[in-house]
Every structure is written in structure tokens, then in C-alpha cells.
Amino acid sequence: MVDPTRSERRARRRPQAGQAQTLGADRALAYRQLVNPFTPLRVFSDDQVEEMHQAALGVLERLGMRVLLPEARARYRAAGAQVDEASGIVRLDRGLVMEALAKAPGVVDLVARAPDRSIRIGGGHVVFLPVAGPPHVSDSDRGKRPGTLADYCDLARLCQSFDVLHLVGAMVEAQDVAPPFRHLEVTEATLRLTDKVPFVWARGSAQVADCFEMIRVVHGLDEESFRRQVFCYTVVNTNSPLQLDRPMAQGIIDFALAGQLVVVTPFTLAGAMAPITIPGALTQAHAEALAGIALAQITRAGAPVVYGSFTSNVDMRSGAPAFGTPEYVKAAFGAGQLARRIGLPWRSSGACASNAPDAQAAYETEMSLWGALMGGCNMLIHGAGWLEGGLTASLEKFILDIEMLQMLAELFRPVPFSEDELALDDMAEVGPGGHYFAAGHTMQRYQDAFYTPLVSDWRNFGQWTEAGSRTATERANAIWKTTLAEFMPPAMDVGRAEALADFVARRKVEGGAPPAS
Numbered sequence: 001m002v003d004p005t006r007s008e009r010r011a012r013r014r015p016q017a018g019q020a021q022t023l024g025a026d027r028a029l030a031y032r033q034l035v036n037p038f039t040p041l042r043v044f045s046d047d048q049v050e051e052m053h054q055a056a057l058g059v060l061e062r063l064g065m066r067v068l069l070p071e072a073r074a075r076y077r078a079a080g081a082q083v084d085e086a087s088g089i090v091r092l093d094r095g096l097v098m099e100a101l102a103k104a105p106g107v108v109d110l111v112a113r114a115p116d117r118s119i120r121i122g123g124g125h126v127v128f129l130p131v132a133g134p135p136h137v138s139d140s141d142r143g144k145r146p147g148t149l150a151d152y153c154d155l156a157r158l159c160q161s162f163d164v165l166h167l168v169g170a171m172v173e174a175q176d177v178a179p180p181f182r183h184l185e186v187t188e189a190t191l192r193l194t195d196k197v198p199f200v201w202a203r204g205s206a207q208v209a210d211c212f213e214m215i216r217v218v219h220g221l222d223e224e225s226f227r228r229q230v231f232c233y234t235v236v237n238t239n240s241p242l243q244l245d246r247p248m249a250q251g252i253i254d255f256a257l258a259g260q261l262v263v264v265t266p267f268t269l270a271g272a273m274a275p276i277t278i279p280g281a282l283t284q285a286h287a288e289a290l291a292g293i294a295l296a297q298i299t300r301a302g303a304p305v306v307y308g309s310f311t312s313n314v315d316m317r318s319g320a321p322a323f324g325t326p327e328y329v330k331a332a333f334g335a336g337q338l339a340r341r342i343g344l345p346w347r348s349s350g351a352c353a354s355n356a357p358d359a360q361a362a363y364e365t366e367m368s369l370w371g372a373l374m375g376g377c378n379m380l381i382h383g384a385g386w387l388e389g390g391l392t393a394s395l396e397k398f399i400l401d402i403e404m405l406q407m408l409a410e411l412f413r414p415v416p417f418s419e420d421e422l423a424l425d426d427m428a429e430v431g432p433g434g435h436y437f438a439a440g441h442t443m444q445r446y447q448d449a450f451y452t453p454l455v456s457d458w459r460n461f462g463q464w465t466e467a468g469s470r471t472a473t474e475r476a477n478a479i480w481k482t483t484l485a486e487f488m489p490p491a492m493d494v495g496r497a498e499a500l501a502d503f504v505a506r507r508k509v510e511g512g513a514p515p516a517s
Contacts, residue, residue, distance in 0.1 A: 031163040031409050032116060034126045040340070040376030043333040044279075049341050052279060052334075056287035057094035064091035065242050065291045069249035072295055079298040090291075097290050100297035106343045108261055108304040110167070110230045113218060114195035114490060119166045121261075121306060121378045122345040126412070128405050130159050131385035131393045132169040132199065132235070138387065139395040140477045147172035147393070153189050155385065157487045158398055158480060160194040164405045165384060167197045167233065172393045180512035183207040184214075184504045191218045191500060195490040200260075202234045202251025204516030210507055212258055217499045218492065226258065230304050233261035235347075235381070237310075238288040240266050240273040247516040249295065256296040256303035263347050263379065264292035265308025269321055270331075272314045278327060281311050282334045293344070306379055308347040309335030321389045323351035324364025332371030340376070347379040348372035350401065353389045357397035357473050361387060365397075366404060373408060399476035399483075403454040455479065 044052070066088045067073050073090055077083045079100075082091040107122030119127050137151040138144040155171035168190050177185045183201060190198045191214060200211040216226050234255055236248045255262045266288035268274035274281035289307055296303040311331040315322050322328070332348050339346035350372065352364035365386070372380050382390070383405055385398035426441035436442045455472050457464055470478075507513070 031406070032166070033119070034128075034166075034409055034412055035124045036126045036373060036376065036412055037124070037414065038374065038376075040336055041333050041374045042337055043330050044337055048279075049334075049337045052283045052286060053338060053341050054094075055283045056290060057097060059242070059284065059287040060092040060097060060291060061094060062091070063242060064089040065238075065244055065288065066090075067244045067249060069244070069246045072244065072249035072253065075253070075295065075298050079294075092291060092294060097294050100294040101290070101342050101344070103297045103301040104293060104305050104344055105302060106345070108230060108306070108345060110197045110233065110261065111219075112195060112197045113191070113492075117166075117196045119197065123378075125378060126373065127166040127379050128164055128383040129167045129379070129381045130155065130165055130169040130171050130398065131382050131387075131390075132171065133173070134171075134386075134388075134391050134393045135173045135175065136388075136392040137172045137395070138392050139480070140473065144392055146175045148176040149174040149185055149189065151393075152186055153193060154395070154484055155393060155398070156190055156193040157484055157489075158395075159384075160196065160490065161483050161487060162384075162402050164402060164409050165196075168194050168199055169381065170199050170201060171385065178512075180514045181508055183211055183515075184507055184512060187211045187214050188500060188504050191215070192492065192497070193489050198232050200232045200234050202236055202254065202262075203247055204513065205250060205254050206513035207515060208234075208251070208254045210513055212260070214500060214503060217503060218496050220493075220496060228259065230259065230261050233263060233306075235263045235265055235308065236292060238264075238266040238292060240268045240288060241284055242288060244288075244292065244295075248292075250516060252292055252295050253299050256299040259300070259303065261304045261306065262292075262296055263306040263308045263381075264289050264296070265310050265347060267310045270311065270313045270327065271316060272319065274311065276313075278311075278331050278334065282309075282331060282338065285309060285311050285335070286338050290342075305344065306347045307339040307342065307344040309339070310349055311335060312351070321353060323353045323389065324367040326367075329367055329371035329375075332368075332377070333375040336375035336377060345378040346376065347381060348375065348377035349382045349386075350380055350384075351382050351386055351390065355388050355392075357387065357394050357400060357476070361397060362400065362404075365401060369404060369408065395480045396473050396476040399479045400455055400472060403456060406454060 067090045068088055073083050076090045080096050107120060109120050112118045121127055135147060136144050137147045151172050152174045159165050159168050174182055174186055215231050234251055236251050239245045252262055266285040268281050268285045270276050270281040274284045293305050296305050312328040313322050313325055336346050350365050350368045352361045354361035354364060384401035385393045387394040387397050423441055426439050430436055430439055455475050
């Protein structure tokens with residue numbers, strides 16, 4: 001394999017607006033719109049899936065969810081749920097839940113600032129997202145450190161630079177910005193540095209309202225037009241077991257009222273926050289997801305939602321979360337089956353527990369990816385950069401993960417099949433005992449026929465040594481640096497850019513907005 005030049009890699013990472021990524025005249029890499037062609041793998045029978053679904057409905061009827069936000073309890077009560085105000089427990093009749101689920105759309109279209117960045121979630125469509133939410137960032141040069149706004153901006157630049165990432169994530173916490181202003185700084189950076197669909201933290205109605213206004217400004221929309229389409233998304237985690245806290249419940253309500261996407265994700269670790277068995281953990285997580293999705297539909301019928309799952313196990317020797325384990329993969333397959341049972345798009349994750357971008361990080365992440373993608377997920381969060389159980393965003397692992405995602409995107413491409421592809425004339429040309437390196441059939445295709453790696457070095461040991469013998473992590477270090485050095489932000493209308501800056505400046509003078517507690 002010929003090692004691609006830097007310019008060839010750059011062309012693949014950042015095609016011109018409106019152009020498809022290509023490695024040859026006849027080979028378009030449709031990384032911006034991925035469809036998974038494979039039948040999802042199953043770990044449970046249909047009868048077992050139905051038993052877990054009915055058991056989860058029974059949990060909501062008998063045990064209920066503790067809901068800490070009074071407004072959410074009031075909405076549940078108005079829809080017919082039984083609410084105990086003293087304990088905050090909300091019990092949901094299964095008929096109420098199923099009626100709510102029937103209103104949720106099975107496919108969601110998200111509108112990006114650049115039209116060719118708009119994406120679909122649901123059916124066979126798949127979108128990849130970067131790491132989200134870690135407090136720390138790391139790289140080989142500077143080590144591990146608290147995340148800053150500058151770190152967030154660098155990760156946003158990397159996210160924009162690779163078409164195999166489809167949405168922007170909450171890639172690291174900008175801890176050097178005071179909480180009342182952090183949402184303003186981060187959202188402004190996202191909108192200036194990327195033209196992909198942004199993430200918005202659900203940290204209180206005031207902060208969400210600011211972010212919605214910033215997105216409306218860059219799209220040139222009024223409030224009614226904004227509510228008619230989906231321009232951003234958030235992730236709401238239940239507080240397992242069986243509890244929905246104030247900011248998360250408020251986030252479901254705020255996003256549902258605005259018609260923006262909510263990914264309702266119970267974060268359940270078997271043996272810690274959920275039963276230690278996979279069926280038990282999935283049943284509890286299913287109940288929690290159903291309760292959150294029901295609140296969205298009670299608030300606004302047809303509100304866009306994604307069924308989220310993040311079920312793994314803990315290391316029973318230490319209590320630490322474990323990812324990429326066989327149990328994690330089985331739980332992912334099962335969660336996908338439950339999502340398809342209720343007809344909603346499904347979110348999963350690419351995760352690992354390793355503390356460094358090493359072999360453990362690679363194989364745990366790949367196991368996680370197989371569980372998610374072969375299980376049929378529509379939305380893969382933490383697809384690039386996740387390290388240390390989600391506590392750190394690694395720049396080297398970001399690049400290593402991009403290569404894995406590109407390989408999976410290649411796997412989704414159909415295998416061409418024709419009389420010419422059978423290569424019978426080529427076999428006759430070469431004959432017994434020959435070789436295909438110089439055959440006409442090979443020469444016509446050698447630049448286009450195979451995936452060109454971003455990080456992997458497929459030379460033999462001698463060539464690798466002569467070329468400087470860099471490891472994959474060392475090559476990834478060089479690639480993220482080159483990518484950042486060559487980055488050019490996407491164009492934005494001058495008037496909208498000025499309006500965005502004016503809004504942020506005004507809100508800072510006004511004191512910003514404190515996060516919800």
C-alpha cells in the first residue's frame with residue numbers, strides 16, 4: 001500500500017463545499033450520509049424482548065420514577081399519571097406510556113448550517129459523534145490537564161475536519177470559563193468553528209434559551225421557524241436507579257417545547273446502578289428511558305426523541321466502570337432490540353476504560369463499536385477521543401478512532417458486483433503462477449480499490465524502520481497537529497456573525513445565566 005501524501009489526506013478530510021469525498025474518479029466516499037446495510041445482531045428472542053418490555057412497563061406502574069422537578073410531575077399528573085408529591089414518585093399506566101410512544105417519530109431529520117451537513121437519524125441511517133462531557137483533555141506533549149475553552153476549540157476544529165463525524169459534541173468541559181458564561185462561549189465557538197449540527201447542554205431553561213437564540217441567529221430564523229425543524233440536540237441522563245433529576249427533566253421539557261432533539265439515555269452500570277444481570281439492567285434502563293420519552297411526548301406530541309442506552313458492567317474488584325467487555329456488547333445488542341420494539345431511533349456509544357491511547361483502548365473501543373453498529377444503532381456518541389472511562393478527551397485517540405470510524409464507513413459501502421468485477425479476463429491474463437501487481441485490471445483500480453489509512457502503517461518492518469518507525473500513536477500526534485495548523489473555519493454570513501457576537505457580548509454584560517442545580 002502506498003502511504004498517502006499529506007495533501008491526499010487533506011483532500012479526503014476536507015473536500016470543498018458541495019463535493020463528495022473521493023479517492024478516485026469512480027469511487028465516492030459518502031461519509032456524510034451513512035447507511036448500515038447489515039441486519040442487526042440479536043442476543044434475545046422476540047419473546048424475551050417482549051417480556052423485558054412488559055416488565056419495564058410493570059416497573060413504571062408499580063415502582064414508578066422519582067421525579068424531582070415539580071413542573072414535570074404536574075405534566076405527568078395532567079396526562080393521567082399517579083403522583084405522590086411527598087415522595088416525588090410518579091407511577092405511569094402502561095396505556096399512557098404506549099400512547100405517548102406512538103406519538104414519537106421513528107426518523108428525525110437534523111438541519112445543519114451547511115445544507116450538505118444535514119443528517120437523518122433512524123431507519124438504517126447512522127451518525128457518528130465525538131467524545132462528550134469529559135472534564136479533562138490529554139495529548140502526548142502536555143499530558144492530562146483540566147479542559148479549557150482553547151481545548152474545546154481545538155476539538156471542535158478536529159470535529160469539523162473529518163466528515164465521518166456528523167454532529168458536534170460536548171467534547172470537553174471549558175473549566176476556565178465561569179459557569180454563567182460557559183454556555184455562551186462554548187456555543188459561540190461551536191457555531192463559528194463548525195457548520196455541523198451542534199450540541200446544547202440542558203443546564204437550565206435560561207442557558208438553553210440563550211443557546212437556542214444563538215442558533216436562530218446563525219440560521220436567520222424566527223422562533224416559529226426554529227420550532228418547525230430540528231437544529232440542535234441534547235442528551236438527558238436519568239439518575240439511575242429510577243430517578244429523574246431537576247435539570248434533566250427541565251431539559252426534556254425545554255427541548256420538547258422547542259421541537260429540538262432529546263436523546264434520553266439511562267446510564268446504568270450493572271451491579272452498581274442497575275441489577276447485575278444483563279436482562280435486569282436492560283429492563284430497568286428501558287423503564288427509565290420510557291419515562292423520559294413519555295415526558296417529552298406529554299409536553300409536545302411528536303417531539304423528536306432518541307432512545308438512548310449506555311449499559312455496561314463494573315469491575316467487581318474495584319467498582320470501576322468497565323467498557324468494551326463482552327457484557328457491554330451483549331447489552332448493546334439487547335438495547336437495540338428494545339429500541340426497535342418501540343420503533344424509535346437508538347443511540348449507543350464507543351467507549352473504553354483504558355487510561356492511555358494504547359492497545360487496551362483500541363480493542364475495548366472496537367468491541368464497543370461492534371456492539372453498537374452490529375446491533376443496529378443510529379447514533380453513536382463518544383465515537384472519537386474517549387479515554388479513561390469518559391474522564392478524558394485524548395487528541396491522539398481522537399485520530400486513532402477516526403480511522404476506525406472510517407473503516408466502518410467503508411464496511412457499510414456495498415461490494416460492487418458485475419462480470420468485470422469477477423475478473424475472469426484478469427485471471428486468464430495472469431495465468432497460473434503469475435502475479436496481479438501489473439495486470440491491467442489491477443492498474444486501473446489500484447488507487448481506488450482499497451481504503452487508504454489515516455494512521456495505520458501497512459509497510460513491512462524494513463520499510464517501516466527506514467521511514468522512521470513511528471507508532472500509530474506517534475503518527476496520530478502528528479496528524480492532529482497538522483490538521484489544526486491547516487484548519488480553515490467554515491464561512492458565515494457577516495451580518496449573522498456580527499449579530500452572534502453582539503448577542504454574546506450583551507448577555508455577558510447582563511450576567512449570563514447560572515446553570516440549574
